[in-house]
Amino acid sequence: MQEALKTFKEYLTSNNLKLTQQRLLIFKVFMSNEEKLSxxxxxxxxxxxxxxxxRSTVYRTVKHLLNSGIARCIQRGDGSTHYESMGDHHSQMICERCGKRYPISNPYIDCLQQETARxxxxxxxxxxxxIHGICNQCTPSETEREIASEHHVPPKMKQGV
Structure with missing residues (x-):
């Protein structure tokens, strides 16, 4: 749970949010529950x-848990939505320019890691x-690259959001 908490804190910080006592309590209850929760x-x-x-604090915190890659959403056949912890299995892309973190939810990456270990x-x-790189908000647009190449000037990087 420590790695997941560290990831959650990093996600909140990179999105200019605070780890309030309420968010922390919701996080702990969610992570300590073994079953899929609505x-x-x-x-x-x-x-x-x-x-x-x-209710709105819980719903917003669940959204942050999803966006940080700590939780995943499960749509059931009956139309209900449940959430489960990803445990310490998580993947993310990190923008080296603005520091924003983007969770990766890709079963192929999970499978590849498990198969490699096997x-x-x-x-x-x-x-x-x-995965470290530059997000699309910080990457110069195609037009900026074309103008820069015509004038032999390196393209200006956009400022982080």
């Missing part, structure tokens, strides 16, 4: 500990993948 079930579990936490005879318990 938002309403998570709300009830959290309100058993702190009745002041609102081929090497390695028993894998968790994994983390980080």
């Amino acid at each position: 938002s309403d079930k998570l709300l009830r579990a959290v309100q058993e500990l702190d009745i002041r936490i609102s 081929q090497q005879g390695f028993t894998m318990f968790s994994f983390q993948t980080q």
